Amino acid sequence: MNTSNTTNTIEFTPERLAQAKAVIAQYPAGKQKSALLPLLHILQEQEGWTSPEGMDYVATMLDIQPIEVYEVASFYTMYHLEPVGKHVIEYCRTGPCCLMGGEEVYAHLKQKLGIETGQTTPDSRFTLKEVECLAACGMGPVFQIREKYYTNLTNERVDEIIDELSN
C-alpha cells in the first residue's frame, strides 16, 4: 500500500507532470477540464489510488473547484477512492461471463484469497472488486488487473495467476 496518503501534498513526478501537460494541451483553449478523467488516471497510476490530496492537486492543475473533481471521481467506477492493495483484481460479474461458469470461479477466487468482495488481503497484496462487463465476453470468465485482461478463467488458472503474483 502506498503511504503517500499520510502526507498532505502530492505532486506528479516530472515524467507524469510532462504527460499531464501534454494531455491538457490537446483540448481547445479554456476547455482544460476535459483533461480531468485522464489526469485522474495518471494520479491513480502514480499513487495507487485516487486520494483526496491528489484530487485537490488535480483541481489546482486544471483551475477548477475541488468539488468538480470529487463529483467526477465518485461517479466512475475505475477510481479507487480508498487505498487498495498492490494488485486490484476487477472481476466481471455480468451475464455472459456467468454463463461460462464465472460465479463458480469467483467463489474459488474468494476462497483462494481468503477475502470477500471489496476487501484487501492482510498483506496488502490483493484487493478484490466486482465490476460489470469488460467487453471480453467471448473469452469469459474474465478479470482485469490494471491494464491486463486475464481470460478463459478456470479454478486452476486462477490458482496459477494468484500464485504467480504472490511471489
Place this chain on the structure above:
Amino acid sequence: MGKKILTEHINVPGIETFDVYRKQGGYTAVEKAIKTMTPEAVVEEVKKAGVRGRGGAGFPMGMKWSFLAKPEGVPRYLVCNADESEPGTFKDHYLMKNIPHLLIEGMIVSSFALGANTSFIYVRGELMYVIKILEKAIAEAKAAGFLGKNILGSGYDLELVVQPGGGAYICGEETALLESLEGKRGNPRNKPPFPAVKGLYQSPTVVNNVESIATTPWIMNNGGDAYAAIGIGRSTGTKLISASGHIKKPGVYEIELGVPVEEFIYSDEWCGGIRDGHHLKALVAGGSSVPILPAGLALKLANGEPRLMSYESLSEGGFQTGTMLGSGGFIVFDETACIVRNTWNFSRFYHHESCGQCSPCREGTGWMEKVLHRIEHGHGSMHDIDLLVDVARKIEGNTICPLGDAAAWPVASAIRHFRDEFEWHISNPFEATQPGAVFRGDMVLA
C-alpha cells in the same frame, strides 16, 4: 464465405503497424477523399451506402452526418464512441486492438467529410492497453503525413485525441459521452438540442460508433453503391457479431447482413453449434438490452419463415415475437441456463449503471433488481411477476436516455417468454435454489 469489409486483413501478421496496413491498401481512402473529393461528395457516398449506426441504434450514418449544423466560425467535432460496454458486445475492442489503423483511417475520412479539425476517440478506460495501441497508430499516421497540419498537402488539418473513460456504461449514450469528454459526470442531456446542433463544447458534433466509422475507408475505395449491394434490403453491408455463451466457437465474426440465425449458430464458419450434448434454449441477439427470445422464435419468425441476421428480420413481430439486432452482442443460452438468474443479473447491471438523474430509472432499476433477487433466492410471490411487468412498463419511455428502456426490455421479455420459469421458482423455492437448478418443464429446445 461471406464478404469481409472490416476484417479482411485482420489476420495479416503486423497489420497493427502502419507499414503493413499501408501495404494492404491502407490509407488509399484518405488519399482518394482528400485529394479528389469534396467533403459533400464523401457524405453523399456514405449516404448511398446506407450504413446504419453499428453501436446499437441503427440510425443511418449518412443522414446523421447531414444533420450537422455548419454555422460560420464555429468548430465542428467528430467523436468516435469506443465506450463499448453493452454486455455481450466486444467487437470494437477486437477491431481496435487488432487493426487500429482501420479506425484511424476512418476517422480521417469522416472528419474530412464533416469539416472537423479536432476529433476524439472516447475509449472505455478499462481498455487502457488498447488506448496505447491507438496512440501508437496515430503517431505513425502522423509521421507519414496522414494527420496533423496540411494533410497530403491539401491544406486540411486534423488532430486526433484518444480520450479514456473512467468506467461507466452510461457514457456509451452519446450525450453522456460528451459530458464525460468535457470532464463531467456522465449524465445524459435532454434532447433537443441534439449534438448535431449543440454537442461537445456546445458546438455541432457527430458521435459515431467505432464499427460505423471503420466502414468508411471501404466505402471510399469501392463506392456507396457497392456497399449497399452487400447485405439485404435496408440492412446494407456487413456487421460484426460478438458471439458468446454456450456455443462451440465464441468470438467476433463479420457477417453479411441477411445470414439466417440458424446458420450463424450452427455453421462451422461461425459459432459452430451449441456445445456438445446441449441444445439451444434462448438467445439474446443484440446485447443485453434487447428482448430475449426462446429458441423457436430465435430461429424462426412467428409465421415459420427463417429469421435472418438483419435489422428488419430480427425485429419482425415487434416485441411480442421479435427482438433487435442492437449492437450485435449475440449471447447464446443452452438448457442449463436459468433465465430467472440471468434476468436478475442483467437487472443488477442496469441498476448499477443507472446515472440516477431520472427517478423511474434510478428507483425502478433498483426495485426490479430487488424483486428478481427475491424470486431467484426463493422468497418471491406470484404477485411479484406482475409487479415486475408493471415497473418495467413505467420505466420505459419515461427517462431522458434509453438506459431506462434497456433495463426494462430484458425483464419484460423474459417474463413474456419464460413466465412458467418464474412461476416455478416461486412455487418451488427449495428446489429452485439448489445449486445449478434449472426449470425443465415444457422447455422447447432447438
